Each structure stands twice: as structure tokens, then as C-alpha cells.
Amino acid sequence: NAGVTQTPKFQVLKTGQSMTLQCAQDMNHNSMYWYRQDPGMGLRLIYYSASEGTTDKGEVPNGYNVSRLNKREFSLRLESAAPSQTSVYFCASSESFKAFFGQGTRLTVV
């Protein structure tokens, strides 16, 4: 059982570069989320998708875009990376409000 799979696990970007974080789940969940986790700040919601074809902003959406490609896949794009986006990014999917997380992407923007 793969669960929630994120790629890549680690990434270093230069300021201004763009990249897409990929997330896929094989649990047939409708809801998917992108969180970022910074020291002392807990998990903060960037974007979420309640179902295929819908996306909504969370607490910290600035500088990010998302695509819910199909029921399985939910990607997060940084169009022009900034040092403030250095963080650990977690994708999650949920069923009955219980969240299941991917292994995370550790992103450093220099």
C-alpha cells in the first residue's frame, strides 16, 4: 500500500526558479491538501481540494498555485521561488476527516 506519495523528497532551488511538487494517493480519497511546516509554526494549510476539479486557498496561498489533475493527483507549483518558501511541504489526503500524509518534501531556496 503506497498511500500518499510525494516527489521529490529533497530540492534546492535558486531564488526565482520554478518547480512543481507532485503528490498522488491511491486510497480513492476525495479531499487532498498541501501544508507547509516551519519550525515553531506547525502545519499551515496552503491549498486544498475537496474533490476532483475544485481547489481553494488555505491560510498561506501567496506564491503558490495548485492543480487537481484527477482524483489521485494534486500538484503544488512555485512559479518564482523565494527564500521565505524554504520549508517542509506535506501533501495529505483524507477520508472521514482523518488525514494521511506523504513523506514530505524538504525544499531549500537559496
Add this chain to the structure above:
Amino acid sequence: QKEVEQNSGPLSVPEGAIASLNCTYSDRGSQSFFWYRQYSGKSPELIMSIYSNGDKEDGRFTAQLNKASQYVSLLIRDSQPSDSATYLCAVISSGGSYIPTFGRGTSLIVHP
């Protein structure tokens, strides 16, 4: 802003003791409550859920919910060094979006 508050710790307990972790939330209409465990460098994993007032036990873990006082707690009995981790409280608030809002987590250290 719907808030979930936790003491960041660290909470240090000796092996074999009871660890008590607390969480308060601001949205009185919240209905579902969860505890996640996160080891250093790993992703959060769900360990307990509770939906109604009272206690819910699962092995060494007991979740307690008091909606009138707006707090939820997690007790870990017979704490082991392997329980050393950060524990995140998550709340599903009212309003229809059903998105988990997480506290900042409490770091637990169980020392031999």
C-alpha cells in the same frame, strides 16, 4: 481565525510515567478531534480520534474530550523512549469545509 493551541514543550517524563498532552480550540462548534504523532524528520501519522465528550482508550493511549471547556487531551500510559516525538492536535471546525486545523505541536521526551 479558528485556533488550536498547544504548549510547545518540551514535556519531559521518565520512562514508565504517564505523559499528559493538552490542546485547546477556539471554535465551539468543532465536532471532530485528532491526535497525530510526528517523529523527527518524518510525516505526521494519526494515532487517535475522538468525537464525543469523555474518554476513548486505545492501548496505552487515552484521548479525552471536554467540549464545554473546549479542550482535548492525550494521555500516554507507561511512556517509552519510543514515544518521544511531537504530538499534533487537529480539529475539524464547523462551517462546512471540514479541513483539519493543526496546533503547533507538543514535543515529548521520554527519558530512560
